[in-house]
Amino acid sequence: MALYEYVTQDQLAGFDKYKYSAVDSNPLSVYVMHPFWNFVVKFLPTWLAPNLITFTGFMFLVLNFLMLAFYDFDFTASAAGHEHVPSWVWVLAGFFNFLAYTLDGVDGKQARRTNSSTPLGELFDHGLDSWACIFFVATVYSIFGRLESGVGVATLYYILWVVLFSFILSHWEKYNTGILFLPWGYDISQVTISLVYLVTAVVGVETWYQPILWHFLYRDLFTFMIIACSFTVTLPMSLINVLKAHRSKTLKHSSLYEAFLPFLSPVLLFVLSTIWVVFSPSRILELQPRMFYLMVGTAFANVTCKLIVCQMSNTRCQALSWLLLPMTPVVLLAVTGVVANESLLLYLWTAAVILAHIHFGLSVVQQLSSHFGILAFSLKKPNTD
Numbered sequence: 001m002a003l004y005e006y007v008t009q010d011q012l013a014g015f016d017k018y019k020y021s022a023v024d025s026n027p028l029s030v031y032v033m034h035p036f037w038n039f040v041v042k043f044l045p046t047w048l049a050p051n052l053i054t055f056t057g058f059m060f061l062v063l064n065f066l067m068l069a070f071y072d073f074d075f076t077a078s079a080a081g082h083e084h085v086p087s088w089v090w091v092l093a094g095f096f097n098f099l100a101y102t103l104d105g106v107d108g109k110q111a112r113r114t115n116s117s118t119p120l121g122e123l124f125d126h127g128l129d130s131w132a133c134i135f136f137v138a139t140v141y142s143i144f145g146r147l148e149s150g151v152g153v154a155t156l157y158y159i160l161w162v163v164l165f166s167f168i169l170s171h172w173e174k175y176n177t178g179i180l181f182l183p184w185g186y187d188i189s190q191v192t193i194s195l196v197y198l199v200t201a202v203v204g205v206e207t208w209y210q211p212i213l214w215h216f217l218y219r220d221l222f223t224f225m226i227i228a229c230s231f232t233v234t235l236p237m238s239l240i241n242v243l244k245a246h247r248s249k250t251l252k253h254s255s256l257y258e259a260f261l262p263f264l265s266p267v268l269l270f271v272l273s274t275i276w277v278v279f280s281p282s283r284i285l286e287l288q289p290r291m292f293y294l295m296v297g298t299a300f301a302n303v304t305c306k307l308i309v310c311q312m313s314n315t316r317c318q319a320l321s322w323l324l325l326p327m328t329p330v331v332l333l334a335v336t337g338v339v340a341n342e343s344l345l346l347y348l349w350t351a352a353v354i355l356a357h358i359h360f361g362l363s364v365v366q367q368l369s370s371h372f373g374i375l376a377f378s379l380k381k382p383n384t385d
Helices: 010-017 028-043 050-071 087-113 119-144 154-178 186-205 205-209 218-247 257-277 289-313 324-335 342-372
Strands: 210-211
Touching: 010 087, 010 257, 010 289, 010 342, 028 186, 050 087, 087 119, 087 154, 087 186, 119 154, 119 186, 119 205, 119 218, 119 289, 119 342, 154 205, 154 257, 154 289, 186 205, 186 218, 205 218, 257 289, 289 342, 324 342
Parallel strands: none
Antiparallel strands: none
16 A cells, blocks of 8 residues: 555556657757767666666755755855865765766666666656756855855755746657657756766866856856756747647647646746745844755645646646645735744645655555555566565
8 A cells, every 4th residue: 555645547547548758859969978988788687677777866966965065065165265175075075976876777778678668757757857857956056155346145946946947848749749858058068067976077267257258157157058958049049849739639638727837836936935934033044055956946846746647647737736735824824924934834834845755756656556566666567476
């Protein structure tokens, strides 16, 4: 029995009919990374479960987040006059990031190689990817930091939301078209950031203080690239793919309301968290940026995972995520000053969100493992005695 049956019987029936359909047209991925992953996967033992590869890659990103949290909890270490993150940490961060990216690329190939592909594997992979967004963004932020030479915590907050919405766009496409169009920005960003970590280890964070051209700094390039990629590549390509499906009459949801329903909960989450940021009596984002980003990123991952379940099972998207219900009074308690210690409230709510998300993930994995008669982290058959 699962901890809790989040997946309905209709969704389980939908998973039985599910067939993977994706389009990857990124030249970097097609001509460089896929050949590299095909080479790497040959060295993996055939008894190694694909989901274990996926989880290991994810944990490398978590390790990067925790490592940088230890040396740069409040994102000030890269500023002039502060004790900088040791060079060896950046070397490990670059290695771990590329290793996580590689493992994320070979898990599916290992599944096909061992004839163990299941809908659970895809759900597990994309579900962890949705949570990885926050760990990736927060770790990159430590390169520039928040002070004079860096990016303000409020600016990074909105950049985080650009990244999060860029991620969910791909799954919104699939919810409407049945095809997962893999975003170009992902592969480019992973390779670039891995290299930037290594360069930082060699030349130091002071290098990023220097202007590239006139008064245009590296931090400005960082901000520009993320926003430009999202609004000139990711968003237009998503809309074009959905419009093509509409014209060819292959769109799964005919009404505008049903087509855009997956955005309701993410938008409400954005509104609630932004109200907290803007009206916080203690300026919570300035006080606890890392914890606030973690709370937002985890809550977003929970909302996104529920969308992924719906698009894979070909069922209607849940209109409102239940996690937003308790979050509403939490935000009200914070902005009205009823709770004097706002940081403590944030820590408690973040812990609750993380535990709720882990409970959801464990329950879904357990439920689907039982449904398909498999073990999530082993290729052995479960004991049915």
